Amino acid sequence: MKILVVDDETDMETLFQQRFRREIREKVVEFVFADSGERALYYLDQHNHEAVLILSDINMPGMSGLQLLQKIKQKFENPPPIVMMITAYGDAENYSQAMKLGADDFLTKPLDFNLLKEKLKAIQ
Amino acid sequence: MSFEPFLAFFLIRYLRKSLKTFSPDPQWNRILTISMYCVVALFILDIIFHIEPVTIWIWHISLLFIAWLTFNQPKFSNTRNVIYAVLPLVILSTGTDLVKAIRISLYNNLHTYFGFGFAVAITWMFAMLIRSNKQQKALEKERKKTQEKEERNKFIAAQKDQLEILVAARTAELTKQKEELQHAIADLKATQTQLIQSEKMASLGELTAGIAHEIQNPLNFVNNFSEVNTELIEELKTEIKAGNIEEVILIANDIKDNEQKINHHGKRADAIVKGMLQHSRTTTGQKEPTDINALVDEYLRLSYHGLRAKDKSFNAIMLTYFDETLEKINVIPQDLGRVVLNLFTNAFYSLKEKQLLDLENYRPTVSVSTKVLKPAIKGMIVEIRIRDNGVGIPKEVLDKIFQPFFTTKPTGQGTGLGLSLSFDIITKGHGGKMEVETKEGEYAEFIIQLPK
Numbered sequence: 001m002k003i004l005v006v007d008d009e010t011d012m013e014t015l016f017q018q019r020f021r022r023e024i025r026e027k028v029v030e031f032v033f034a035d036s037g038e039r040a041l042y043y044l045d046q047h048n049h050e051a052v053l054i055l056s057d058i059n060m061p062g063m064s065g066l067q068l069l070q071k072i073k074q075k076f077e078n079p080p081p082i083v084m085m086i087t088a089y090g091d092a093e094n095y096s097q098a099m100k101l102g103a104d105d106f107l108t109k110p111l112d113f114n115l116l117k118e119k120l121k122a123i124q
Numbered sequence: 125m126s127f128e129p130f131l132a133f134f135l136i137r138y139l140r141k142s143l144k145t146f147s148p149d150p151q152w153n154r155i156l157t158i159s160m161y162c163v164v165a166l167f168i169l170d171i172i173f174h175i176e177p178v179t180i181w182i183w184h185i186s187l188l189f190i191a192w193l194t195f196n197q198p199k200f201s202n203t204r205n206v207i208y209a210v211l212p213l214v215i216l217s218t219g220t221d222l223v224k225a226i227r228i229s230l231y232n233n234l235h236t237y238f239g240f241g242f243a244v245a246i247t248w249m250f251a252m253l254i255r256s257n258k259q260q261k262a263l264e265k266e267r268k269k270t271q272e273k274e275e276r277n278k279f280i281a282a283q284k285d286q287l288e289i290l291v292a293a294r295t296a297e298l299t300k301q302k303e304e305l306q307h308a309i310a311d312l313k314a315t316q317t318q319l320i321q322s323e324k325m326a327s328l329g330e331l332t333a334g335i336a337h338e339i340q341n342p343l344n345f346v347n348n349f350s351e352v353n354t355e356l357i358e359e360l361k362t363e364i365k366a367g368n369i370e371e372v373i374l375i376a377n378d379i380k381d382n383e384q385k386i387n388h389h390g391k392r393a394d395a396i397v398k399g400m401l402q403h404s405r406t407t408t409g410q411k412e413p414t415d416i417n418a419l420v421d422e423y424l425r426l427s428y429h430g431l432r433a434k435d436k437s438f439n440a441i442m443l444t445y446f447d448e449t450l451e452k453i454n455v456i457p458q459d460l461g462r463v464v465l466n467l468f469t470n471a472f473y474s475l476k477e478k479q480l481l482d483l484e485n486y487r488p489t490v491s492v493s494t495k496v497l498k499p500a501i502k503g504m505i506v507e508i509r510i511r512d513n514g515v516g517i518p519k520e521v522l523d524k525i526f527q528p529f530f531t532t533k534p535t536g537q538g539t540g541l542g543l544s545l546s547f548d549i550i551t552k553g554h555g556g557k558m559e560v561e562t563k564e565g566e567y568a569e570f571i572i573q574l575p576k
Contacts, residue, residue: 011345011385018352018378059337059432064439088340110344
C-alpha cells in the first residue's frame with residue numbers, strides 16, 4: 001500500500017520511516033513524502049492512482065491541507081484516494097471543514113502511531 | 125509822611141510770600157502775618173495821633189531788623205536781593221533822621237548831599253529791584269520746570285509701579301500655566317509609557333498562539349522520536365540475542381540519529397521560548413551582535429502562526445531571500461524583533477484584507493529579503509525588505525502611517541502605535557532608516573536600512 005505523507009516538517013519523513021520500519025521492510029506499506037500541497041498534487045498528477053492513502057497536514061505555508069483535500073477530491077475519482085487530515089489544532093472548525101470537504105478521517109498531532117497503524121490495518 | 129511804613133509792609137509781605145514758596149514754616153508765617161497787622165495798626169495810629177517823631181524810629185529799627193533777619197536766617201536767604209536793593213535807602217534814611225535829631229545845623233549843611241544820596245539810593249533800589257525781579261522770574265521758571273519734572277517722574281514712577289504689579293500678575297499666571305503644562309506633560313509621558321507597554325503586550329498576545337504552535341511542533345518530534353527509540357532499543361535487544369551484528373549496528377545508528385533529532389527539536393523549542401522571553405522583557409537598550417537572518421526568520425514564523433491560530437482558514441506563501449554573507453551586526457534584538465514582528469503582522473493583515481475580495485488566482489505572499497549593501501550606502505550596511513502583495517497603502521494616508529495613533533484598522537484592533545514605535549526604534553534607536561514603497565491594491569514594501 002502506497003501512502004503519501006504531506007507535511008512541511010521534513011523530519012516527519014524520518015519519523016514515519018522509523019515508526020514503520022518493520023512494515024516497510026516487510027513491504028506492507030510504502031511511503032512517499034511531499035513537503036507542500038503543491039508538491040503533493042504534482043506527485044499525484046505524475047503517479048496517478050498509485051497512492052491509495054494520503055495523510056496530510058492542514059497547517060502548511062502556501063496551499064493548505066484543506067485546499068489540497070478539496071483539489072484531490074475534485075480531481076481524482078474512480079476510486080478516490082483515502083485522505084486523512086492531520087493537524088496540531090484539533091479544533092471543531094477545522095474538523096467540520098475537513099469533513100465537509102470529504103476527508104475520510106481526522107487525526108491530531110502529536111500523532112498516535114499505534115492508532116494510525118490500526119486504522120491502516122482496517123483499510124487493508 | 126514817609127515811605128518807611130509802606131516799605132516795611134511790602135518787605136514783610138515779600139518775606140512771607142517767599143517763605144511760602146521756598147520753605148514753608150507755619151510758625152514764621154504766623155509771626156510775619158502778625159507783623160503785617162502790626163505795621164498796618166501802627167500806620168493808622170500814626171495818622172490819627174500824629175506821633176511821627178516816635179514811630180519814625182520804630183520803622184527804622186523794624187527795617188534794620190528785617191535786614192538783619194534776612195542775613196542771619198538761612199530761611200530768608202532768597203530775599204537778600206530785595207534787601208540789597210532797599211538797604212542803602214533804609215540806611216540813608218535812618219542816618220538822615222539821626223543827623224536831624226542830633227544836629228539839625230549839620231543836616232542843613234549837608235542837605236544837598238543827603239538829597240543827592242536819596243536820588244542814588246532810589247535809583248539803586250529800582251535797578252536792583254528790576255534785576256532781582258528778572259532773576260526771580262528766571263528762578264521761578266526754573267523751579268516750575270523742576271517741579272514739572274518731579275511730577276512727571278512721580279507719574280512715571282507710579283505708572284512703573286502699576287506696570288510692575290501687572291507684570292507680577294501676568295508672571296504668576298504664566299508660572300501657573302507652566303506648572304499645569306508640566307503636569308500635563310508628565311501625565312502624557314506616563315500614558316505613553318503605558319501605551320507602549322500595552323502595545324508590547326498586544327504584540328505578545330498576537331505571538332502567544334504562534335509560539336504555542338511553534339513549540340508544539342518540536343515537542344511532538346521530541347516525544348515521537350523518543351518513543352521510536354524505545355521501540356528501537358527493544359528491537360536492538362532482540363537482534364543482539366539473535367547475534368545479528370549487522371542489524372544491531374544499523375539500529376544503533378538509527379537510535380543515534382534519532383537522538384540528534386530529539387536534541388535538535390529540543391533546542392528549537394528552547395530558542396522559541398528564549399525569544400518569547402526576550403520579547404516580553406523590558407528592553408535593556410543594549411546592542412549586541414545579532415544574526416539578522418535568524419531573527420527575521422523567527423519572527424516571520426511566529427507572526428504567521430500567531431495569525432493562523434486566530435484565523436485557521438488563513439494561508440499565505442512565505443518567501444525568504446537571506447543574504448548568507450550577512451555577518452552579525454550590533455542591534456537591540458528585542459526592539460528589532462518588535463519592528464519586524466509588527467511589519468509581518470501588518471503584511472499578513474493586508475493579505476487577509478485582499479483575500480476578502482475573492483480575486484481569481486490571488487496567491488497571498490509575504491517575502492522578506494536581507495542584503496549586505498556594498499558599498500555601504502550613506503553609512504547603511506544592511507537592508508531588510510519586507511514585502512506583501514496585499515491591498516497596499518492608499519496615497520492619502522501614506523504620509524501619516526508613521527504618526528502615532530494613526531490606524532486604518534477598526535477600533536479596538538490596532539493601537540496605531542505599531543509603525544510609529546517601529547519608526548522610532550529604527551531611526552532613533554539604531555540610527556537607521558525606514559521607508560515604504562507601495563502601490564494601492566498591489567503591494568507594500570517596507571525597507572529598513574541599518575548602519576553597522
